[in-house]
Amino acid sequence: MNWVDHGTYIEIFPPKECSFSECLIFLERSDQEVLHLIKEDAVYKLVKIEDTLILCKVRGSVNSLIIEFPMGIPSIDERKKAGEYIWEWFDLVQDISGFYEMASRDEVLKPLLSKYDGLRIMCIPDLFEALVWAVLGQQITLSFAYTLKKRFVEHFGEGLTFEGDRFWVFPSVDKIASLNVEDLTKLQFSKRKAEYIIGIAKEIESGRLTKDVLLQQPDVQERRKVLLAIRGVGAWTADYVMMKCLHEPSAFPIADVGLHNALKNLLGLKQKPVIKEIERYAAGWEGWQAYAVFYLWRSLYDNKL
Numbered sequence: 001m002n003w004v005d006h007g008t009y010i011e012i013f014p015p016k017e018c019s020f021s022e023c024l025i026f027l028e029r030s031d032q033e034v035l036h037l038i039k040e041d042a043v044y045k046l047v048k049i050e051d052t053l054i055l056c057k058v059r060g061s062v063n064s065l066i067i068e069f070p071m072g073i074p075s076i077d078e079r080k081k082a083g084e085y086i087w088e089w090f091d092l093v094q095d096i097s098g099f100y101e102m103a104s105r106d107e108v109l110k111p112l113l114s115k116y117d118g119l120r121i122m123c124i125p126d127l128f129e130a131l132v133w134a135v136l137g138q139q140i141t142l143s144f145a146y147t148l149k150k151r152f153v154e155h156f157g158e159g160l161t162f163e164g165d166r167f168w169v170f171p172s173v174d175k176i177a178s179l180n181v182e183d184l185t186k187l188q189f190s191k192r193k194a195e196y197i198i199g200i201a202k203e204i205e206s207g208r209l210t211k212d213v214l215l216q217q218p219d220v221q222e223r224r225k226v227l228l229a230i231r232g233v234g235a236w237t238a239d240y241v242m243m244k245c246l247h248e249p250s251a252f253p254i255a256d257v258g259l260h261n262a263l264k265n266l267l268g269l270k271q272k273p274v275i276k277e278i279e280r281y282a283a284g285w286e287g288w289q290a291y292a293v294f295y296l297w298r299s300l301y302d303n304k305l
Contacts, residue, residue: 001087005076009068010083011061014092017100019118020060023090026122029301032146034153034168044070046160046167047085049078053160055167056082065090071162088125093247096120099288103295106284108266112295121294123244127211128204129170130245131230134237135196142258151187176201196232203230211245220248243290252289254278262296 002013021041028038037044042059057068067079067086074082087093103109124130132152137145156171156179176198184194203209209230217223223246227238236253243251253259260272263281267273273281285292 001080001084001092003080003083003087005079008073009066010079011064011066012083012087012092013064014090015095015097017096017118018090018092018120019116020058020065022116022119023122024060026119026298026301030142030146032143032150034150035170037165037167039165044165044167045086045089046169047082048158048169049074049081052078053158053169054078054082055160055162056086058086071160085125088247089123091121091123091247094120094249096249096291099249099291102284102288103292106292108263108281109285109292109295111266112299116295116298119295119298121244121290123247125245126170127209127214127241127245128173128176128201130241131200131233131237132170132176132197134240134244135193135200135232137240138193138234138237148187148189152184152189155187173201173204177205193232199231214246220250223248243293249290250287252282252285253293254282256293258297258300259293262299266296266299 004011004013024038024041024043027033027036027043035045042057045056045058047054047056052074054069054074055071057070059066059068065086067083069079069082073079100113103113124133133145133149136148136152140148153168153170156175157168158172159166159168161167179198179201181191181194181198184197185191189197200209209226214223214226217226220242223242224238227233227241228235233241236255239251239253240256242248243253254275259278263269263278264272267281282289282292
């Protein structure tokens with residue numbers, strides 16, 4: 001992380017292909033979002049460092065991101081860890097110049113580069129949160145997935161209030177591992193999804209499944225294999241988690257409905273493309289499929305924002 005600690009706030013310096021305002025547009029895509037709040041060109045995010053809840057206010061500056069702490073100044077170690085979280089959240093670990101180079105020659109992606117210049121994948125640094133969100137999104141509308149997430153977080157997460165606004169952190173693994181299926185079905189989770197989510201929490205709590213375990217696998221296919229072995233995780237979920245949590249730029253959730261709709265809209269197709277057609281469109285995306293998909297997802301919000 002490239003950063004400077006100014007004592008009362010920290011400043012992080014992202015790679016050149018980074019537009020805070022573009023990232024903010026994506027973060028603002030749902031008014032049901034419960035894990036961050038956007039106000040006056042800044043995003044507020046509650047993070048948990050060890051056992052301490054720290055409210056971060058992130059805003060863009062000329063060539064940097066400013067992270068302020070409106071509820072009191074954390075220790076230098078906590079400030080650094082908060083900065084590292086934001087660095088990972090905005091995928092600043094990734095050098096995406098190769099994606100820009102590839103996309104500038106690609107007929108499908110080229111028009112999106114100038115429109116969304118500097119957009120980066122908005123990641124989910126916590127493995128449990130990434131898996132739960134992916135499982136929640138299976139076979140339901142995005143809007144209802146947000147409704148379920150809101151109920152889940154407000155029932156089982158930790159929160160605090162600042163200046164009239166409520167901020168939340170995602171429920172802890174141990175909290176969810178201790179639940180019964182009925183604790184989730186009464187929130188309108190299907191029985192199957194409730195079982196999956198509690199099962200995932202137990203796997204992580206036991207130490208059998210961790211982000212480190214996944215990242216220590218020798219290659220992408222091995223990571224995918226570990227994820228696919230988890231009950232409730234299919235191909236789409238595994239690819240989504242690799243894209244959003246493990247920072248794998250070649251992850252390709254090719255069966256994603258949003259991807260299909262984006263291609264249909266962008267290319268003026270009469271119907272959504274089938275997998276074989278998508279493979280043809282994506283022939284030149286090798287190594288950057290995750291960013292290609294994310295930019296196509298972004299195009300879905302043009303008429304809604």
